[in-house]
Amino acid sequence: MEIRARAPGKIILAGEHAVVHGSSAVAAAIDLYTQSSLHLPPPGDGGAGGEVEVDLTDSGLAFSWPCSRLLEALGETCRKAELQAPRPCSPEELASIARLVELHEIPEAKIWLSAGLSAFLYLYTSILGCRPGKVVVSSGLPMGAGLGSSAAFSVSLSGALLTAAGVVCAEGAVDGTEWRLLGKDHLELVNTWAFQGEKIIHGKPSGIDNAVSTFGSMIKFKKGELTNLKSGNPVKMLITDTRVGRNTKALVAGVSERASRHPDAMASVFHAVNTISEELSSIVELAATDEIAMTSKEEKLAELMEMNQGLLQCMGVSHSSIETVLRSTLKYNLVSKLTGAGGGGCVLTLIPTRILLYLITCVAFISLKYLRSSISFPFS
Numbered sequence: 090m091e092i093r094a095r096a097p098g099k100i101i102l103a104g105e106h107a108v109v110h111g112s113s114a115v116a117a118a119i120d121l122y123t124q125s126s127l128h129l130p131p132p133g134d135g136g137a138g139g140e141v142e143v144d145l146t147d148s149g150l151a152f153s154w155p156c157s158r159l160l161e162a163l164g165e166t167c168r169k170a171e172l173q174a175p176r177p178c179s180p181e182e183l184a185s186i187a188r189l190v191e192l193h194e195i196p197e198a199k200i201w202l203s204a205g206l207s208a209f210l211y212l213y214t215s216i217l218g219c220r221p222g223k224v225v226v227s228s229g230l231p232m233g234a235g236l237g238s239s240a241a242f243s244v245s246l247s248g249a250l251l252t253a254a255g256v257v258c259a260e261g262a263v264d265g266t267e268w269r270l271l272g273k274d275h276l277e278l279v280n281t282w283a284f285q286g287e288k289i290i291h292g293k294p295s296g297i298d299n300a301v302s303t304f305g306s307m308i309k310f311k312k313g314e315l316t317n318l319k320s321g322n323p324v325k326m327l328i329t330d331t332r333v334g335r336n337t338k339a340l341v342a343g344v345s346e347r348a349s350r351h352p353d354a355m356a357s358v359f360h361a362v363n364t365i366s367e368e369l370s371s372i373v374e375l376a377a378t379d380e381i382a383m384t385s386k387e388e389k390l391a392e393l394m395e396m397n398q399g400l401l402q403c404m405g406v407s408h409s410s411i412e413t414v415l416r417s418t419l420k421y422n423l424v425s426k427l428t429g430a431g432g433g434g435c436v437l438t439l440i441p442t443r444i445l446l447y448l449i450t451c452v453a454f455i456s457l458k459y460l461r462s463s464i465s466f467p468f469s
C-alpha cells in the first residue's frame with residue numbers, strides 16, 4: 090500500500106515571534122510543498138523482523154531502525170497512542186527517541202536533521218506503532234529558511250500516517266490537480282498531531298506554521314485561534330532567500346530570553362506587533378475594487394511591513410544578510426521584511442501594482458518595438 094500526502098510552506102506577513110508571546114500574526118500558504126510517501130507492506134509481511142525506514146531525498150540521506158529495537162526503546166509508545174487526542178511527547182520519551190536517532194552517524198554538516206528525525210520517529214511510532222514501513226520525503230521548500238519547512242514536514246507526515254491508520258480520509262479533489270483534500274474535522278486532527286511534531290523541532294512553537302500549512306489560504310492567528318482571511322485582490326510578494334542558514338528553535342529561545350531580561354520593553358514591542366497584525370489583516374480583507382483603492386492598500390501594507398521589520402530588529406532576529414536585502418530593495422522604493430524566524434533565511438518584498446504595471450508596459454513596449462523592427466526589417 091502507498092499513501093502520499095503533501096503540505097505547503099508559508100510566508101508570514103506580520104507577527105512572527107510576537108505570536109509566540111500571544112500577539113496576532115498573519116500568514117499565507119505558498120505553492121511550494123513537502124510530500125511524504127508512505128509504503129506499508131501487507132499486514133503479516135516483515136513482522137518483527139521488519140524495519141521502519143525514512144528516506145530524506147532532499148538531503149540525500151536514508152535511515153532505518155529494526156522494529157524490535159524501536160519496541161525495546163519505546164515500549165509504551167509502540168503500543169500506539171490515542172489517535173483522536175495526541176499526548177505530548179514526554180521528556181523521557183524524547184530522550185529515548187534522541188538515543189535512537191544517535192544510533193546513526195549523521196554528518197556534522199547535516200546535524201540539524203536530527204530534530205526532523207526525532208519528530209518523524211515520534212509521529213510514526215505514536216500513530217502506527219512499531220509496524221514496518223518506509224516513508225520517502227521530498228520537498229520544494231528550502232530547509233531552515235523561514236518558509237515553514239518544519240511545519241510542512243510534520244503536516245505531510247501526519248496526513249499520510251493518519252490516513253494509513255484509517256482515522257482520516259481524503260474527500261473532494263483539488264481543482265486541476267491529482268490531489269484530494271481532507272474534510273475540516275480530519276484537518277483539525279492532522280493539525281493537532283503536526284503541532285506535536287513542531288514542538289519537537291521548534292521547542293516552543295505558537296502553532297501558526299502548522300495551522301497555515303494544514304488549512305492553507307491566508308489566516309490570522311492568535312493564541313491558537315485561527316481566522317480565515319478573504320483577500321479580494323491578491324498582493325504580489327517577492328521572496329529572496331539570503332541562503333544564510335539558521336535555526337528557528339534557537340531564535341525563538343533568544344527572543345524569550347530577551348523578553349525575560351526586559352519584560353516591560355518587550356511587552357510593548359509585542360503589543361505594537363499585535364496592533365500591526367490586526368491592522369494588516371483588516372486591510373487585507375478590504376475588498377479593493379478599483380486602482381486607487383489597491384494603491385492605497387499596498388501603501389498601507391508596505392508601511393506596516395516596514396514597521397514590523399523595525400520591531401523584529403528590536404527583538405534581535407534580523408541579520409546583516411537581511412539588512413542587505415532591505416537596503417537593495419529600498420533603492421527602488423520597495424519595502425521588505427524578514428519572514429519566519431529571521432536570523433538569515435528569507436525576506437519578503439512587496440511588489441506594488443504600479444511596478445507590475447510599469448513592468449508590463451516595458452515588456453509591451455519592447456515587444457512592440459521588436460514587432461516594428463521585425464516588420465520593417467525586410468523593407469529597409
Ligand SMILES: Nc1ncnc2c1ncn2[C@@H]1O[C@H](COP(=O)(O)OP(=O)(O)OP(=O)(O)O)[C@@H](O)[C@H]1O
Binds near residue numbers: 239
Ligand atoms: N524535507 C525535510 N526533510 C527532513 N527534515 C526536514 C525537512 N523539512 C524540515 N525538516 C526539519 O526541520 C528543520 C528546519 O526547521 P526550522 O523550523 O528551523 O526552519 P523552517 O521551518 O524552514 O523555518 P521557519 O520555522 O522560520 O518557518 C530542519 O533542520 C529539519 O530538522
Ligand SMILES: C[C@@](O)(CCO)CC(=O)[O-]
Binds near residue numbers: 237291298428430
Ligand atoms: C518565529 C515563529 O513565530 C514563526 C516561524 O515561522 C515561531 C512560531 O510562531 O512558532
Ligand SMILES: [Mg+2]
Binds near residue numbers: 237238239240291298
Ligand atoms: Mg519551522
